[in-house]
Amino acid sequence: KLTVAGRPLSSYLPPVIKPAPARVTPQRQYSLMGSLDGHSITLSPGHGYVWNGSGWHTQRPVYCAPLNQEDFHNLEMCQYLETYLTADGMTVRMVRCTDKNYGNHSTGHPWWQMAAYAWLQNIGYPCSVYANDTGDCTLGSGSSESSDDIRSRPLASDYDSSDIYVSVHTNGYLGDCTGSCPTGTETYYDASTEHAPWGAVSQTLGNNVNSAIMSAITANVDSSWTCHGTCVKNSNGNYGEIRIPDRAAILTELGFHDTCDRDADGSHLRENFFRSAAMWGMYKGICDYFGTTPTWAFYSDEYVSDTIPATMEQGRTYDVSVTFRNRGVLWTTTRAFRLGAVDDSDPFTAFNRVDISGEVAPGATYTFNFQMLAPAPGDYVTDWRMVRDGVTWFGATASKSVHVDSSSDPEPPTIPTDLTATATSPVQVQLSWTASTDNVGVVGYDIRRDGVIIGSSPTNSHTDNTASPSTPYTYEVRAKDGIPNYSDWSAPAYVTTPADTTPPTVPTNLAATPTAPTSVRLTWTASTDDVAVAGYDVRRDSVIIGSSATNSYTDSTVSASSSYIYEVRARDAVPNYSGWTSPVVANTPAPLTVVFTDGFDGNMNSWTQGATAFAYDGTVNHGSLSGAGSAKCPVGSSSQMYHLFSRPFASGRAIGWYRDPKGGKNGATCSYTGARQALSLREPAGSASFILDNGLSQNGGSSYTWRLVGVGGGATHTAYATRNPAASCSPTWIYYETVVNANAPGASPAATFTVTVNDGGAGMPVSTTQNIPGQTFYTNTNTGIGRVTLGLGVSTTGADVYWDDIQFEAAPPNPPTTSTPLVLSTSEIRWNFAGFDYNLYGFDVADGSDTIVSPQYPNSGWLNRNSTSWTQSGLTANTQYTRKVRAWNGTLNSAYMPMTAWTLSTAPTAGSVTPDVASACAGEQITWTAAGGFGSGTVQYYRYAWDQNPTY
Numbered sequence: 001k002l003t004v005a006g007r008p009l010s011s012y013l014p015p016v017i018k019p020a021p022a023r024v025t026p027q028r029q030y031s032l033m034g035s036l037d038g039h040s041i042t043l044s045p046g047h048g049y050v051w052n053g054s055g056w057h058t059q060r061p062v063y064c065a066p067l068n069q070e071d072f073h074n075l076e077m078c079q080y081l082e083t084y085l086t087a088d089g090m091t092v093r094m095v096r097c098t099d100k101n102y103g104n105h106s107t108g109h110p111w112w113q114m115a116a117y118a119w120l121q122n123i124g125y126p127c128s129v130y131a132n133d134t135g136d137c138t139l140g141s142g143s144s145e146s147s148d149d150i151r152s153r154p155l156a157s158d159y160d161s162s163d164i165y166v167s168v169h170t171n172g173y174l175g176d177c178t179g180s181c182p183t184g185t186e187t188y189y190d191a192s193t194e195h196a197p198w199g200a201v202s203q204t205l206g207n208n209v210n211s212a213i214m215s216a217i218t219a220n221v222d223s224s225w226t227c228h229g230t231c232v233k234n235s236n237g238n239y240g241e242i243r244i245p246d247r248a249a250i251l252t253e254l255g256f257h258d259t260c261d262r263d264a265d266g267s268h269l270r271e272n273f274f275r276s277a278a279m280w281g282m283y284k285g286i287c288d289y290f291g292t293t294p295t296w297a298f299y300s301d302e303y304v305s306d307t308i309p310a311t312m313e314q315g316r317t318y319d320v321s322v323t324f325r326n327r328g329v330l331w332t333t334t335r336a337f338r339l340g341a342v343d344d345s346d347p348f349t350a351f352n353r354v355d356i357s358g359e360v361a362p363g364a365t366y367t368f369n370f371q372m373l374a375p376a377p378g379d380y381v382t383d384w385r386m387v388r389d390g391v392t393w394f395g396a397t398a399s400k401s402v403h404v405d406s407s408s409d410p411e412p413p414t415i416p417t418d419l420t421a422t423a424t425s426p427v428q429v430q431l432s433w434t435a436s437t438d439n440v441g442v443v444g445y446d447i448r449r450d451g452v453i454i455g456s457s458p459t460n461s462h463t464d465n466t467a468s469p470s471t472p473y474t475y476e477v478r479a480k481d482g483i484p485n486y487s488d489w490s491a492p493a494y495v496t497t498p499a500d501t502t503p504p505t506v507p508t509n510l511a512a513t514p515t516a517p518t519s520v521r522l523t524w525t526a527s528t529d530d531v532a533v534a535g536y537d538v539r540r541d542s543v544i545i546g547s548s549a550t551n552s553y554t555d556s557t558v559s560a561s562s563s564y565i566y567e568v569r570a571r572d573a574v575p576n577y578s579g580w581t582s583p584v585v586a587n588t589p590a591p592l593t594v595v596f597t598d599g600f601d602g603n604m605n606s607w608t609q610g611a612t613a614f615a616y617d618g619t620v621n622h623g624s625l626s627g628a629g630s631a632k633c634p635v636g637s638s639s640q641m642y643h644l645f646s647r648p649f650a651s652g653r654a655i656g657w658y659r660d661p662k663g664g665k666n667g668a669t670c671s672y673t674g675a676r677q678a679l680s681l682r683e684p685a686g687s688a689s690f691i692l693d694n695g696l697s698q699n700g701g702s703s704y705t706w707r708l709v710g711v712g713g714g715a716t717h718t719a720y721a722t723r724n725p726a727a728s729c730s731p732t733w734i735y736y737e738t739v740v741n742a743n744a745p746g747a748s749p750a751a752t753f754t755v756t757v758n759d760g761g762a763g764m765p766v767s768t769t770q771n772i773p774g775q776t777f778y779t780n781t782n783t784g785i786g787r788v789t790l791g792l793g794v795s796t797t798g799a800d801v802y803w804d805d806i807q808f809e810a811a812p813p814n815p816p817t818t819s820t821p822l823v824l825s826t827s828e829i830r831w832n833f834a835g836f837d838y839n840l841y842g843f844d845v846a847d848g849s850d851t852i853v854s855p856q857y858p859n860s861g862w863l864n865r866n867s868t869s870w871t872q873s874g875l876t877a878n879t880q881y882t883r884k885v886r887a888w889n890g891t892l893n894s895a896y897m898p899m900t901a902w903t904l905s906t907a908p909t910a911g912s913v914t915p916d917v918a919s920a921c922a923g924e925q926i927t928w929t930a931a932g933g934f935g936s937g938t939v940q941y942y943r944y945a946w947d948q949n950p951t952y
Helices: 071-086 117-123 147-162 196-220 271-287
Strands: 040-045 090-095 165-171 183-187 227-234 247-256 303-304 312-313 317-326 336-341 365-373 376-390 391-406 415-425 428-432 442-449 453-456 461-466 472-483 492-496 508-516 519-526 535-540 543-548 552-556 561-570 583-587 593-598 615-618 630-633 641-649 654-662 677-682 691-696 704-708 718-722 731-740 751-758 765-772 784-792 800-809 817-823 829-834 844-845 871-873 879-890 898-900 913-915 929-932
Touching: 040 071, 040 147, 040 817, 071 090, 071 165, 090 147, 117 147, 165 196, 165 271, 165 442, 183 196, 183 391, 183 879, 196 227, 196 271, 247 271, 317 391, 391 615, 415 472, 415 492, 428 472, 442 461, 453 461, 453 829, 461 472, 508 561, 508 583, 508 615, 508 784, 535 552, 543 552, 552 593, 561 641, 593 641, 641 800, 654 677, 654 784, 677 800, 691 751, 704 765, 718 751, 718 765, 784 800, 829 879, 829 898, 844 871
Parallel strands: 040 090, 040 165, 165 247, 183 227, 303 391, 312 391
Antiparallel strands: 183 247, 303 317, 317 365, 336 376, 376 391, 415 428, 428 461, 442 453, 442 472, 472 492, 508 519, 519 552, 535 543, 535 561, 561 583, 593 800, 615 630, 630 800, 641 784, 654 731, 654 800, 677 691, 677 784, 691 704, 704 718, 731 751, 751 765, 817 829, 829 871, 844 879, 879 898, 913 929
16 A cells, blocks of 8 residues: 555545536447346456657557557457457446457557547547546647546546446566566455445455456466465555546456566467456456356357258268357367367268367357268268367257268269379388269278278378388279269389488487486487487496487486486487487485474474564474474464574475364365465575465465565465365364475576475375576575575464474585686685585685685675685795685585695796806806705796897
């Protein structure tokens, strides 16, 4: 809630002078009778072209192309909702033009792209509606008209005295976003002082609509779709669209149009099936609000007509059609909508499905065209109905009784001629022939190979993809008509397939990732072959250890803390072998070790309490770890506490047990709404730069959720498992587990996490694995795993809840590798090293007496996991130094690895080198002496030159 000096921000706006109600003629007239007959709605698709003081512009940019901007897709979605409501008898007043063929505004933009206030002026609303803020009835001049547009939408509903006002939008965050971005649906109502008389009914409308939208999407489109936080929210005066109207009013944000790899992808906001499903849910919610049932179900249609003849002649082919009107959600073959033969068979066709070309929008008709072949004489019934394959049959049945008369056609087709057989590969033969003729019509051809019919073709060609290399074949073809009358077999064609001598291509992009101390997962880009790749061989340290039929392999025979070299090759069925891939190295981590454990035995001394503390309880105990009690969050409390590690971990595993007082999601049965609790991993300071929750994010929620905040994450709780719906209301212990696995230093994503829950219900345990984006996750002081936290810091309801048997495990890093130090000067050495595995957060460099000489976490300059060297200065010239480096993962350290180097010597001066003679003749021996002697720090070697200049 936005406030200034304790007052809502909206209270500082100029007052809205509302026009007197005067119902205008709706833009469209409908005479349909339905369950919503007698009710009216003002429907507002948000935004559109508006005058901003210097020109006409859209109010939102394009995000996540090819999704069009919110100004346009809001309206496109509302076209579906308008269709549903009007088909059910409701009077629908659109504040924007929804007819894309209406023409253009004077700006040249299509009317359907214009903002509401411009359209309302065009269809005759008074200036007090469309220019309520500026008062300038001449649009497209003067100052910005954005507020005019916002006010015009709800004021139109007041002018028309509509029963309800509904606005449809999509949400925005920070621009194009991928990874951990906000997702989901939310609906707003307004219960501020200005809208208080309609706050309660608006909330009811919001609850009805949002619940129906979520049900429609999760049951029919995407079961993982969630609300964005709390599903229905009080806007507290922040949105003029729902603050102004004197009636029930809501604003729904269907999803995030800038979350490119989720809400705005091709399966959600960009897909018309998703759009229509969401709008059908809104239609259902509006019906719920008015206490009625939708006339048209999610899947529904009307039979319109057909051209199937009542009488046919045996063996003849008929072009027929069946027409339906769509009354439910959008149809498309991509979503498995088809015309189906009832009971999956029909006496007049060899097929039982007819595909849709393109999309069939709600309210549109579609004609299916196909051919029927009349069978033997008799009486038949042909039945066709709409189906969404794998989901349901639905709607009306187009049923026709057909009498088939005897045929007067005894004549077979002519024999096919000029049959040729060409081997196009070792496993493929292409056949072609001159087509036959028939007095009625040829319906197809049978193909025979080596005396056995292997297939048929409706045309005069066929491809046999079942051949084998180096094999001779004999092919024949015959024609048939609809009776069927058969021609004789053609003259044979002979062919021998060539041998397969071409090996597959070499696999590429081989990657080896340790997934556990004793497991390495290999993946690669698949090879290609002229016939087919039969499989892959996997070689480890030059020895073949296994094979795979796909482009991945898991090696479970490795040992912890070891290094392995992997290669892969492809083979075909001959077998021909590709070359081996370039080798890759995998270094397995050490086994997990227990870092922290607490079974709560008499105290909670290992924990730091939040503003509201947990209480020790000796009457409830889970019992898998040593300890006689548990940590209790009393009912109504917002308890939170954490265990702090001295240094953060790059990876680790947290487990814990949570006691639900009523056995799970049984609010109605158990009279209990649950508790918002989580087992969380957080950064050392507890800030929002890294939070990973695993738990229950909503009181009475039906799902277990995870949330990643920071490093590319958002504040959204995402459902990943359904709570046990069993009828038991007894207390239940629920197991939570969260695992963070670090990726290679510098990689993005920086890590993956897996959250797991087990409440004993069917299908448990359930897990999901997600990425932690952002390379900075391990390179600064306010990220990484620094705390294990219990509780979300929000109030519990219903009953006391408990946590017990908390444990954190991590793997100590293996010793780092070292390379030759680089001596930079008489006082500087660069010590070079690299991590052996990924389970490290940083490095320490120590001297021979184990005193750490490099900057230590969290001091400036500390060596994070991306470090590959450290330069030490202030050293003494010509001195041997021994240093050793170790890696660390939180409180776990590797063994040290030593390194040795000398600093450079100070160069001798000219005066420190003297000859035993002042000048010499050719061939005379000269002896040099070193004033400081020879050895470390003095003279190492001489270089000499001579000429006739005595002062050289």
